[in-house]
Amino acid sequence: MHGVERVWEALRGARRLLVSTHLNPDGDAISSELALDWILRSSGAEISIVNQSPYPDPYRFLPGIERIHLYNGDSYAPFPVLVALDCGRKNRLGDFVGRIECGTVVNIDHHISNDQFGDVNWIDPKASSTGELLLELADHAGVPIGPELATCLYTGILTDTGNFTFANTSPRCHRHASRLIECGADPAEISRYLYRSRSVGKLRLQARLITELHVDEEASLAWATLTREMCDDAGVSITDALDLVTIPLSVDGVDLGILFREFDEPGKTKVSFRSEGDPDVSILARELGGGGHPSAAGCTLEMETDDAVAAVVPWVYDRLGRRSRKPTLAMLRMRHPKGLEA
Structure with missing residues (x-):
């Protein structure tokens, strides 16, 4: 099976999932967590997004940002599935993950240095961002791309390409960005929050x-x-x-x-x-x-x-x-x- 197929097979039947990303998360990491949350909401699964580091303040505009919780020592019931997003090594999630019992580890990332730490790994270094991969996941799962999901996915692509200026900017990511704008992402508003509004x-x-x-x-x-x-x-x-x-x-x-x-x-x-x-x-x-x-x-x-x-x-x-x-x-x-x- 292709990476997206293996990942969806692991996710679609899970009733409880823990979603997390790397320490000191960036735009792609934060928006990917929220995008996955939007993708899985229709499945009826209980989804907990927990990070060890706070998200940067400019990303407070993202739809569903209140769903992200900062780990504070709380105890959790075991999770059948842990989804690690945009994270090259398991220890980059933070030591809090070791205090929570988790079953299958699903690893979704685009870093070439990813060490394949998951039980299920989907690593695509040709993708500009993890957000790109989650768009493919949404399509595979048949999830409609509404404005909220489009905003999260567009933000991931935008930030990890450095506002479409880095060497990883490709025709593929521009096509995805165009589609996400058609689905409701507002590039002017997103850019204002991220690049034109500073204290x-x-x-x-x-x-x-x-x-x-x-x-x-x-x-x-x-x-x-x-x-x-x-x-x-x-x-x-x-x-x-x-x-x-x-x-x-x-x-x-x-x-x-x-x-x-x-x-x-x-x-x-x-x-x-x-x-x-x-x-x-x-x-x-x-x-x-x-x-x-x-x-x-x-x-x-x-x-x-x-x-x-x-x-x-x-x-x-x-x-x-x-x-x-x-x-x-x-x-x-x-x-x-x-x-x-x-």
Whole structure:
């Protein structure tokens, strides 16, 4: 059976399902959860959407957003099916999943680095987004695409293609987007919520990040650091600042941008790589224990942010052959002995 057929076979008979996505969810992750909820509503199944991380505030406009619950330690009865959306590894769902008894794990994703952790896996790296796959699922299930479902699916495609600007933007996703507009998605309204409506604090944070940006024009490399202190000073949660990840790459002449983001818990740093597909940043991320796409990838390091910058930036120079200087690898090798062989 094809991936969509196997997935539908696992979902259609389930009476209770747990739906979740990766830590620090993005637009495709959040909208995919809601899209699946809309698809399965007609089946009469009891659906619980539970995440370990809050969703970014700009996505509050999505239909059904109130259905997403933040895990707070509550106990749940066993779920016959767990659906993981847009998540390359099971541990990226968060440790809360280990506290809930689940049966069959259904894994739906478009990341080439997905490690096929599900009992049922549907992984399509040719898809621009998980939202694209859920549109195919809706069609396979014979579910009509109403305005609410269309809005969620369109948002997933829009955000994971970077407003139709990333290298994963394809004729296929444009055809899907056109159809979803015909089904009731409002592109102007969705774009306003996501790209043309920012708080003063968010704009101040963006300005500070740009001011503190490090640019090496000769090496076509730029990087920046986003700390909790910066977010607190601007009155912006670090979750709502995730879209600033593209700023380093936006510099003219830069083909690789890196954002180092401090976690709420000390001793951890999120490293996000962005490119136009060359260099393939998924290779860099995988070598550091992460994953992603050729143009957008990342990893989490058990390091303070300053230490991560001091170690990763020289390593990137060395890995890409852009500077003849020895990288500082000792600390990273200690934590990732298999992932940092140049």
